Amino acid sequence: MYRIGELAKACDINNDTLRFYEKNALLSPSSRSESGYRLYTEKDKEILQFILRAKGVGFTLAEIRELLSIEVNKADNACADVKILVDTKLADVERKLAELTRFQTSLKRLSDACCGGEESAEHCTILEALESNTNNVRHEHHHD
């Protein structure tokens, strides 16, 4: 069992952030002490770590609340609803993955162009690096 300060320190966040997450239905301590202190279990800690990771990749707290609410349960006929939610988030994640992969490619290209190869780019910005692998996406150049 962790008290609020212990859990906060273990996960490198502020005590108040834990109270904030509780008020916003993201994570409640499994119990309270006699005198009202919050008591968090190991499981609570895992949920918190999930929240922090999800935040780190750009999910909003509202989205994280949804993710945490997912309960795939064969006995439950709300299964279709869950599947829709999961598949929506999955599409979201995959869109981000695709976009990030483009950034990765561009940044690699810039990194290589820089200081490295003797006769590479004479002048290159992230925009140009990105453009060179994005032609087929959206723009129609009508430069005639």
Next chain:
Amino acid sequence: MYRIGELAKACDINNDTLRFYEKNALLSPSSRSESGYRLYTEKDKEILQFILRAKGVGFTLAEIRELLSIEVNKADNACADVKILVDTKLADVERKLAELTRFQTSLKRLSDACCGGEESAEHCTILEALESNTNNVRHEHHHD
């Protein structure tokens, strides 16, 4: 040449957001009309689209400002500085990619468990789905 309203509409954002980006050194119109109207070029539009995509994958405006400032120039001896910045962002992107890939795996697992296979999970949450491919990362289960 786009006027502010035209560019905003084309990119589905608010006029005020463009003024905000200008004030915050992210994107300035290439010129002004006689009467002071902002005039944006096609190039400006590309920068804006870059900003919007970068935002979409979780870069802050401050980070985007840095990315836009990257100018790999062989004639410029600040090249080492640029490389450090680029490589820092690259590491950042790759960390996000790894994390997102884990979410993708977990969500796929949930999606498959749900409604699909007749005898799959009886009860499964995102946490459990995530744990099952994260054992080697941090937790030590001592359930004996």
Next chain:
DNA sequence: CTTGACCTATGATCTAGATCTAAGGTTTAT
């Protein structure tokens, strides 16, 4: 039994990012 480090609750403050308000100038169409 009191000091200091912790905890409680409520409500205010801060930041980033975006949008809105107010007071007025510009352009286009009638």
Next chain:
DNA sequence: ATAAACCTTAGATCTAGATCATAGGTCAAG
């Protein structure tokens, strides 16, 4: 030449997310 639809500026407001301030209860150590 005037109404409608734009544009300008400066500054206020809003949201999400987090942190701080205040006033007080709890608890371990001296």
